[in-house]
Amino acid sequence: MNDMSTLPYDVEAIRADFPILSELVRGKRLVYLDSAGSAQKPRQVIEAVDRVYGTEYANVHRGLHFMSEQTSARYEEAREKVRAFINAEHEHEVIFTKGTTEAINLVASAYGDANLGPGDEILVTHAEHHSNIVPWQLLRDRCGATLKVVPVDDDGSFKLSDFDEMITERTKIVAFCHVSNVLGTVLPVKEIARIAHERGGVVVIDGAQGVVHMPVDVQDLDVDFYVFSGHKLYGPSGIGVLYGKEALLEAMPPYQGGGGMINTVTFEKTTWADLPDKFEAGTPPIAQAIGLGAAIDYLKGIGMAAIAEHERGLLNHATQRLSAVEGLNFVGTAAGKASVVSFTMDCAHPHDISTIIDQNGVAVRAGHHCAQPLMDRFDLPSTARASLGLYNTNEDIDILAESLEKVREIFR
Numbered sequence: 001m002n003d004m005s006t007l008p009y010d011v012e013a014i015r016a017d018f019p020i021l022s023e024l025v026r027g028k029r030l031v032y033l034d035s036a037g038s039a040q041k042p043r044q045v046i047e048a049v050d051r052v053y054g055t056e057y058a059n060v061h062r063g064l065h066f067m068s069e070q071t072s073a074r075y076e077e078a079r080e081k082v083r084a085f086i087n088a089e090h091e092h093e094v095i096f097t098k099g100t101t102e103a104i105n106l107v108a109s110a111y112g113d114a115n116l117g118p119g120d121e122i123l124v125t126h127a128e129h130h131s132n133i134v135p136w137q138l139l140r141d142r143c144g145a146t147l148k149v150v151p152v153d154d155d156g157s158f159k160l161s162d163f164d165e166m167i168t169e170r171t172k173i174v175a176f177c178h179v180s181n182v183l184g185t186v187l188p189v190k191e192i193a194r195i196a197h198e199r200g201g202v203v204v205i206d207g208a209q210g211v212v213h214m215p216v217d218v219q220d221l222d223v224d225f226y227v228f229s230g231h232k233l234y235g236p237s238g239i240g241v242l243y244g245k246e247a248l249l250e251a252m253p254p255y256q257g258g259g260g261m262i263n264t265v266t267f268e269k270t271t272w273a274d275l276p277d278k279f280e281a282g283t284p285p286i287a288q289a290i291g292l293g294a295a296i297d298y299l300k301g302i303g304m305a306a307i308a309e310h311e312r313g314l315l316n317h318a319t320q321r322l323s324a325v326e327g328l329n330f331v332g333t334a335a336g337k338a339s340v341v342s343f344t345m346d347c348a349h350p351h352d353i354s355t356i357i358d359q360n361g362v363a364v365r366a367g368h369h370c371a372q373p374l375m376d377r378f379d380l381p382s383t384a385r386a387s388l389g390l391y392n393t394n395e396d397i398d399i400l401a402e403s404l405e406k407v408r409e410i411f412r
């Protein structure tokens with residue numbers, strides 16, 4: 001992906017682009033630390049979606065009238081923006097889905113059902129989100145394969161040597177997160193793909209928390225599938241991306257049947273449309289895709305490398321400030337982690353932490369983060385999680401730390 005910005009990082013100017021950040025919560029400044037749950041939207045995205053509905057809306061690829069042609073062009077432009085953003089080789093390797101969850105289910109069904117059988121293995125890590133566990137369990141139960149789990153260490157790090165030991169010639173699918181939504185651990189995707197390919201496995205990367213924090217180049221990583229959600233990438237909800245290598249997508253049967261994905265239909269036989277339409281049955285999320293394109297334009301204007309650097313600074317500050325809070329324990333401290341900070345406190349349950357600091361306008365997520373096996377691994381029912389995004393500041397972190405001190409006072 002080619003970043004366009006050469007300007008210094010101006011977080012106040014960025015914050016001014018996000019209308020919601022000037023909303024007050026219980027009379028206090030909103031300190032939004034739940035971007036891993038869903039990120040806020042800049043006005044450029046909000047206006048792009050508004051423009052679709054206000055000036056150029058019709059169904060796509062179905063009409064020969066002006067509005068349909070306009071909307072279809074904008075929709076396909078969004079696909080090209082996604083292609084460039086992740087450096088896919090071809091536009092038709094970008095399939096629009098509802099989100100990460102649907103994209104993984106698509107691969108598990110369309111690729112998995114056609115290629116896996118009894119005795120084959122699917123490898124996931126212990127740090128996966130339920131979206132990257134349950135679809136593979138469903139596949140396992142349909143086809144008789146085995147689901148194997150690569151461990152994570154006590155500090156949340158992932159050891160390539162563990163993976164290397166567990167992968168076998170029977171491993172057909174390696175389905176790992178790029179970045180853990182709980183631990184912030186960044187997995188060495190390029191090395192994982194190299195090892196998996198040596199053994200004949202196909203690599204599916206859940207990039208929901210990866211693509212938001214760093215530049216992603218799917219050709220350089222050499223992954224077979226890479227999936228992510230628009231709403232975590234400062235774009236609309238209801239839109240996601242499945243990137244897949246052309247040859248794999250070509251060979252896969254459709255995931256869903258319906259309008260738009262066919263070439264010809266008779267009651268006897270249906271033939272499929274070419275990529276990407278074969279995997280986009282029904283009216284797609286049109287305004288959402290165009291909004292995602294606007295989010296990508298916005299991110300390119302800032303630069304993903306610059307965002308990564310800003311977030312590194314935030315993570316350092318958060319690590320330092322929160323370490324000083326008595327009785328606070330970090331969950332996930334792997335080297336090189338992304339700006340996702342999970343923690344517990346010895347004096348209070350994560351739900352109490354979240355409820356109390358919410359009184360100060362501080363939004364964090366508390367719970368199992370849709371990663372129950374990982375909570376079991378750490379023997380925890382839940383954690384509190386502050387996830388830092390491109391618009392956060394050191395002041396946000398200071399307010400979080402002060403609010404946690406109040407939690408300590410209340411529960412001491």
Ligand code: C6P
Pocket residue numbers: 036037038099100101102129131132177179180181206208209229365369370
């Ligand atoms: N994690 C979180 O608070 P969807 O819901 O399809 O957009 O994304 C699912 C998903 C898949 N993988 C990872 C690594 C994720 O973090 C998520 C979503 C949110 O952590 C909501 S549960």
